[in-house]
Amino acid sequence: MALARVARNGLRRSGGVGGGNTTERNIFFERLSGSLEKINVHSNLTSLSTIKGLNHMNFWSRGIRTTPPYQFPLAERLVETESESEHDEPRYPGLEATKPGEKPRVVVLGTGWAACRFLNGLDTKAYDVVCISPRNHMVFTPLLASTCVGTLEFRSVSEPVSRIQSALATSPNSYFYLASCIGVDTNKHEVYCETMSNGGLPHEPYQFKVAYDKLVIAAGAEPLTFGIKGVKENAYFLREVNHAQEIRKKLLLNLMLSENPGFLVAKLNYSLTIEFVIAGISEEEKSRLLHCVIIGGGPTGVEFSGELSDFIMRDVRERYSQVKDYIKVTLIEANEILSSFDVGLRQYATNHLRKSGVQLMRGVVKEVHPKKIILSDGTDVPYGLLVWSTGVGPSQFIKSLNLPKSPGGRIGIDEWLRVPSVEDVFALGDCAGFLEQTGKPVLPALAQVAERQGKYLVEVFNRMAKEDGGKAFSVKDMSLGDPFVYKHLGSMASVGRYKALVDLRQSKDAQGISLAGFISWLIWRSAYLTRVVSWRNRFYVAVNWATTLVFGRDDSRIG
Numbered sequence: 001m002a003l004a005r006v007a008r009n010g011l012r013r014s015g016g017v018g019g020g021n022t023t024e025r026n027i028f029f030e031r032l033s034g035s036l037e038k039i040n041v042h043s044n045l046t047s048l049s050t051i052k053g054l055n056h057m058n059f060w061s062r063g064i065r066t067t068p069p070y071q072f073p074l075a076e077r078l079v080e081t082e083s084e085s086e087h088d089e090p091r092y093p094g095l096e097a098t099k100p101g102e103k104p105r106v107v108v109l110g111t112g113w114a115a116c117r118f119l120n121g122l123d124t125k126a127y128d129v130v131c132i133s134p135r136n137h138m139v140f141t142p143l144l145a146s147t148c149v150g151t152l153e154f155r156s157v158s159e160p161v162s163r164i165q166s167a168l169a170t171s172p173n174s175y176f177y178l179a180s181c182i183g184v185d186t187n188k189h190e191v192y193c194e195t196m197s198n199g200g201l202p203h204e205p206y207q208f209k210v211a212y213d214k215l216v217i218a219a220g221a222e223p224l225t226f227g228i229k230g231v232k233e234n235a236y237f238l239r240e241v242n243h244a245q246e247i248r249k250k251l252l253l254n255l256m257l258s259e260n261p262g263f264l265v266a267k268l269n270y271s272l273t274i275e276f277v278i279a280g281i282s283e284e285e286k287s288r289l290l291h292c293v294i295i296g297g298g299p300t301g302v303e304f305s306g307e308l309s310d311f312i313m314r315d316v317r318e319r320y321s322q323v324k325d326y327i328k329v330t331l332i333e334a335n336e337i338l339s340s341f342d343v344g345l346r347q348y349a350t351n352h353l354r355k356s357g358v359q360l361m362r363g364v365v366k367e368v369h370p371k372k373i374i375l376s377d378g379t380d381v382p383y384g385l386l387v388w389s390t391g392v393g394p395s396q397f398i399k400s401l402n403l404p405k406s407p408g409g410r411i412g413i414d415e416w417l418r419v420p421s422v423e424d425v426f427a428l429g430d431c432a433g434f435l436e437q438t439g440k441p442v443l444p445a446l447a448q449v450a451e452r453q454g455k456y457l458v459e460v461f462n463r464m465a466k467e468d469g470g471k472a473f474s475v476k477d478m479s480l481g482d483p484f485v486y487k488h489l490g491s492m493a494s495v496g497r498y499k500a501l502v503d504l505r506q507s508k509d510a511q512g513i514s515l516a517g518f519i520s521w522l523i524w525r526s527a528y529l530t531r532v533v534s535w536r537n538r539f540y541v542a543v544n545w546a547t548t549l550v551f552g553r554d555d556s557r558i559g
C-alpha cells in the first residue's frame with residue numbers, strides 16, 4: 001500500500017505546469033524513478049506493473065462497467081497478487097483527471113484514418129490531447145500494396161502522427177503514448193493501457209492509466225481468418241507497413257533461394273566408393289517457392305495481385321531471368337472477385353488479370369500448412385508466399401469492451417457517433433457501427449467512411465468546446481448539431497499494368513459513371529496522390545512512381 005501511494009504521488013503530474021514539453025516529460029519520468037529509488041525496492045520502470053498489480057483486482061471487483069480483468073493479457077500476474085491487496089485502491093501510474101481551470105483532455109485511441117482526421121482538426125487551444133496507439137504513424141492503406149513489390153517505398157505511405165497533430169510534440173499537456181489500450185472504465189473516465197513489448201526497451205511491458213474528459217475510440221479492426229487452422233501461423237496479412245515489409249522480404253528471399261546453385265552431397269555407390277552429386281532445389285520446390293497465393297478477391301487482394309503481376313512482367317523477367325518461368329500468381333476467392341463492383345467492371349478485371357498471368361481460382365480454404373493450403377474440395381495448393389486478405393472484423397480489444405454493440409460486433413454508436421448509455425465516449429471508423437435502433441446500416445470498413453467520421457466528429461468537439469461542453473459530464477442537454485450522414489463517393493481499384501476500375505456511383509445498381517482502363521488508372525493515381533496526407537509524402541510518392549517508371553522497381557533485400 002505504502003509502495004503504491006509513494007509511487008502514485010511521485011507520478012501525479014501537475015496539470016497546468018508551463019514550459020516545454022520535453023521538460024515536462026522529463027520531470028514526469030524523473031519523479032517516477034526518484035520515487036522508486038527512494039523506497040529502494042526497484043530501480044527501474046519494471047516495477048510499474050507490480051505496483052499496479054498490488055491493487056488491481058480489488059478495483060475490478062467493485063462492479064464498475066469495465067472490461068473483465070481475465071481478458072487482460074496480464075490477468076494471471078494480477079490474480080497472483082490479489083491476496084496482498086484486498087482492501088487497497090488500485091494504483092496506476094499515468095495521468096489523473098483534469099482539474100477545474102485546466103483544459104479538458106481528449107484521449108484518442110488509434111492512429112488510423114479516423115483518429116488522424118480527427119486529430120488533425122482538433123482545436124488544441126480548447127483541448128489537451130493524448131493519443132494512444134501501438135504505432136506512431138498513420139498508414140495510407142490504399143497505396144500499401146504498392147510497397148510490397150517496391151513500386152513505392154515504405155516511408156511514402158506512412159505519416160508520423162506528430163506531423164498530423166503538432167500539439168502531440170509541442171504542447172506541454174498533450175502526449176502520444178506508444179501503447180495499446182486494454183480496458184476502459186467509463187464511470188471513472190479512465191483508460192488502461194499496456195506499453196509495447198518489442199521495442200527493445202530495457203523493461204517488461206507495463207500498464208498505466210489515462211483519465212479522460214472525452215474518449216474517442218478509433219482502434220480499427222482485425223483481419224478475419226474464420227478460425228481456419230494455420231492461417232495466423234503461415235499467412236501474411238496486409239494491413240500495416242511492417243506486414244508489407246515482411247511480404248517484400250519473403251518474396252525476394254524466395255526469388256533468390258530459387259536461383260541458388262545446388263550443393264554437393266556425398267553418396268556411397270555399389271562399388272563402395274564415394275561419389276559427389278549435385279543436390280539442391282528441385283524443379284518442384286522451385287515452383288512452390290515461386291508460387292504466390294492470395295486468398296480473397298476484394299479490392300486489396302486484386303490490387304496486390306495486379307502489383308505482383310507488374311513486378312513479375314517487368315522486373316522479374318529482366319533481373320531473375322533464370323527463374324522467370326517458375327513464378328506464378330494465384331488468386332483464390334470463394335465467390336466473385338470484386339463483388340462490390342458491377343458486373344461489367346468485374347468482367348473487365350477478370351479478363352485483365354488473366355491476361356497479366358494471374359490464375360483465378362474458385363475455392364474455399366479448409367486448412368493452411370507451412371508449404372501448402374488445402375481447399376474444401378480436397379485440392380492441395382503448394383505455395384511459397386501466402387497473403388491473406390478476406391476482410392476485417394472486430395478486434396479482441398473491441399470485443400472485450402463492455403459497451404453496446406452493433407450488428408457484426410463493432411462498438412454500437414448513434415447518429416452523432418456517441419456510444420449511448422455511457423457519457424463522453426465516441427467511436428468511429430472500422431471499430432464502430434450504427435446500433436440497430438438507429439435504423440441505419442453498419443457502414444463498410446473503408447477509409448472514406450473513417451475519414452469522414454473523423455472530420456464530422458472534430459466539428460462536434462470544437463463546437464462542444466465553444467459551448468463549455470469539453471469537460472467530463474458537461475454536455476448534458478447540449479445540441480451536438482446535425483447527425484452524421486454518409487454519402488458514398490464511389491470505389492476505385494487498380495488491376496495492374498496501368499489499368500484501374502473507377503465506379504463513381506453510390507451503389508452498384510445506381511445510375512452514374514463507371515469506367516475501366518488507362519483513363520481510370522490516371523484518375524486512380526491522381527485521386528490518391530491528392531489524398532496523401534502531407535506534401536512531403538505526396539512528393540515521395542510522385543518521385544517513387546517516376547523512379548519505378550524509368551528505372552524499374554527496387555529489389556534489394558534489406559534486413
Ligand SMILES: Cc1cc2nc3c(=O)[nH]c(=O)nc-3n(C[C@H](O)[C@H](O)[C@H](O)COP(=O)(O)OP(=O)(O)OC[C@H]3O[C@@H](n4cnc5c(N)ncnc54)[C@H](O)[C@@H]3O)c2cc1C
Pocket residue numbers: 109110111112113114115132133134135141142143144145179180181182218219220221238239300395397428429430431445446447448449450492
Ligand atoms: C491494404 C489496404 C488497402 C485499402 N484500400 C482502401 C481504399 O482504397 N479505399 C478505402 O476507402 N479503404 C481502403 N482500405 C480500408 C481502410 O484502410 C480502412 O477502412 C481504414 O483504415 C479504417 O480506418 P480506422 O481509423 O477505423 O482504422 P485503422 O486505419 O485500421 O487504424 C486503427 C488504429 O488503431 C490502432 N489500434 C489498434 N488496437 C488498438 C488498441 N488496443 N489501443 C489503441 N490503438 C489501437 C492501430 O494501431 C491503428 O493505429 C484499405 C485497407 C487495407 C488494409
